[in-house]
Amino acid sequence: MITIKPQLITAIAIKNLKIKLRSYQTYLYALGFPVLFTFIFYFVFKTIEVDFGYNVFDLAFSSVLIYTASFGTISAAVSLTSEKQLGTLMRLDTTPVGRARIFLGTLLSESIFLIIQLFIIVLLGYGLFQVQWLDNDLFLLFIGFIFVFLFGLSTLGIGIVISAYAKTADSATGLSMSYIMPVLFLSGILIPFESPIVYICPPFWANQIYQQVVILGDNLFLDGIRYNSINIFTAGYSIIPLWVGLLIIIGITCISLYIGIRLFQRKTLT
Amino acid sequence: MYELPLAIKIDNLTKTFNNQIVIDHLNLQIAKKEIVSLLGPNGAGKSTTIKILATLLKSDDGTAFINGYNIEKDYLEVRKIIGITPQELVLYEELTASENLIFFGMMHNHSRKWLKNEAKRILNLLGLANRNDKVKNFSGGMKRRLNLAISIIMDIEVLILDEPTAGLDPQSQNQVWDILKDLKTKGKTIILTTHDMHEAEVLSDRVFIMNNGKIIAKGTPRQLKEMYSNENILEVIFKKTNQLEDVMKTFQSLTFVKNVIKESNNKLRILFEGNMINLTKILNQQYFADLTEILEMNLRQTTLEDVFINLTGRELK
Numbered sequence: 001m002i003t004i005k006p007q008l009i010t011a012i013a014i015k016n017l018k019i020k021l022r023s024y025q026t027y028l029y030a031l032g033f034p035v036l037f038t039f040i041f042y043f044v045f046k047t048i049e050v051d052f053g054y055n056v057f058d059l060a061f062s063s064v065l066i067y068t069a070s071f072g073t074i075s076a077a078v079s080l081t082s083e084k085q086l087g088t089l090m091r092l093d094t095t096p097v098g099r100a101r102i103f104l105g106t107l108l109s110e111s112i113f114l115i116i117q118l119f120i121i122v123l124l125g126y127g128l129f130q131v132q133w134l135d136n137d138l139f140l141l142f143i144g145f146i147f148v149f150l151f152g153l154s155t156l157g158i159g160i161v162i163s164a165y166a167k168t169a170d171s172a173t174g175l176s177m178s179y180i181m182p183v184l185f186l187s188g189i190l191i192p193f194e195s196p197i198v199y200i201c202p203p204f205w206a207n208q209i210y211q212q213v214v215i216l217g218d219n220l221f222l223d224g225i226r227y228n229s230i231n232i233f234t235a236g237y238s239i240i241p242l243w244v245g246l247l248i249i250i251g252i253t254c255i256s257l258y259i260g261i262r263l264f265q266r267k268t269l270t
Numbered sequence: 271m272y273e274l275p276l277a278i279k280i281d282n283l284t285k286t287f288n289n290q291i292v293i294d295h296l297n298l299q300i301a302k303k304e305i306v307s308l309l310g311p312n313g314a315g316k317s318t319t320i321k322i323l324a325t326l327l328k329s330d331d332g333t334a335f336i337n338g339y340n341i342e343k344d345y346l347e348v349r350k351i352i353g354i355t356p357q358e359l360v361l362y363e364e365l366t367a368s369e370n371l372i373f374f375g376m377m378h379n380h381s382r383k384w385l386k387n388e389a390k391r392i393l394n395l396l397g398l399a400n401r402n403d404k405v406k407n408f409s410g411g412m413k414r415r416l417n418l419a420i421s422i423i424m425d426i427e428v429l430i431l432d433e434p435t436a437g438l439d440p441q442s443q444n445q446v447w448d449i450l451k452d453l454k455t456k457g458k459t460i461i462l463t464t465h466d467m468h469e470a471e472v473l474s475d476r477v478f479i480m481n482n483g484k485i486i487a488k489g490t491p492r493q494l495k496e497m498y499s500n501e502n503i504l505e506v507i508f509k510k511t512n513q514l515e516d517v518m519k520t521f522q523s524l525t526f527v528k529n530v531i532k533e534s535n536n537k538l539r540i541l542f543e544g545n546m547i548n549l550t551k552i553l554n555q556q557y558f559a560d561l562t563e564i565l566e567m568n569l570r571q572t573t574l575e576d577v578f579i580n581l582t583g584r585e586l587k
Contacts, residue, residue, distance in 0.1 A: 011376040019364040087360040095377040
């Protein structure tokens, strides 16, 4: 059993954040694209009215948040692959720090970065573009934020899986994009897609929970999933309760982190 | 735990990759406060030995102890007392020199306050004190010095350096040598691999020459040279290249000639035993009759490089 030693984990997290914040690619992928999507969604959907005084942009904004959180995959994949590629992981392996603390430090920095990233997009949407939600209840928004963050953690696990196989940071980015984009499109959150395939895509669950909780004020335990990729107000309830979706996200987070770390260890320890 | 004043003890270490033996029952003992050079041609097993000592690779058989700790069973303890400077430049390029040093120092549980002062001192020592920009803007030599500085700031007992001065200019190389000598006076044990024989001679208390995964010679640089002290070397550069094979055969037939090595198309290195009489016998050969056919001739004593080449051969590995 290892001792936690928070100062070591914090030092690794701070180092990772410094490296991330000093690299232009970070701004391009983690903020540039989500901001661009927000602008595009705003100008395309703001004028299309739906029910109860909402417009399509109000409903589609959760997709931008999910899209933003998905970039955790690239972020984690590039971070760990770079450590491998540069040889710094090998050098750290000769110090008493240990792999467990390296992973904890990486997860901490990625989580902090994810929060900053989501917070900026939330400010942009709810602050600048006046996205509406139920009763302007900040508590609902906070709960929604937690769900998206939780989904973001699951994307980190996928990133770690990718870093186990990627040889260079560039290939890690390529492999991550090859995962993120198809899954986002198949989940039906960026473009309408009516198919059972959506149920196997984690972004679908994150988007449903966010919309039902933040826009409809649904209770996780009482209501079922209301799936209709075009208009949530006109959708009927399915028999699947919302908490199952949450459980799926938590499950994917735990499984992907476990598999990712195991694979990374197997591929990099001799 | 060993009670001997040994820093490193390697017992019958063996490692194979793809059924090829890379380290073959290696035995080695290094005393505390000793600087030891590990020499050998490419593929001799130096880097693999270093990786095993640094707990990065597991051996197939045999074991090693660092300051009495078994490198496999007590690897966590071993990691507290070793520091490795890899051949590659292993640095965070987006961080500054000082940030790199403080980060790696923290991984060895030193306090940030102590590390800040120590980083200043070491960067000053290595001529990097005035660089506050990212490491990616540094020259190759500066990065190499920083690569070494990381091991120094860790303030550990055993330093493992894989070609620490490769690619450095002579000034920087001297500076690094002074730092390593200073570390020895502070009680550190240093094991280094190098292809620079002069470096091995200047720095090392003892030299180990490896070939095919085994130690084939060991001793102080002086002891190794004395193995061939009775030999002299005559280097000859001929104007023409067409007769070189005949020349070699002629010299090889002389009983006092130990070896004739073809250095290049027109250059021979003749190792011969003994004295001026034997030299005269060589110079009396027909090939030296017309001195206008000789571009250059140089008589010298054995160096560590000659010992190395004699033991490991000239062919590329």
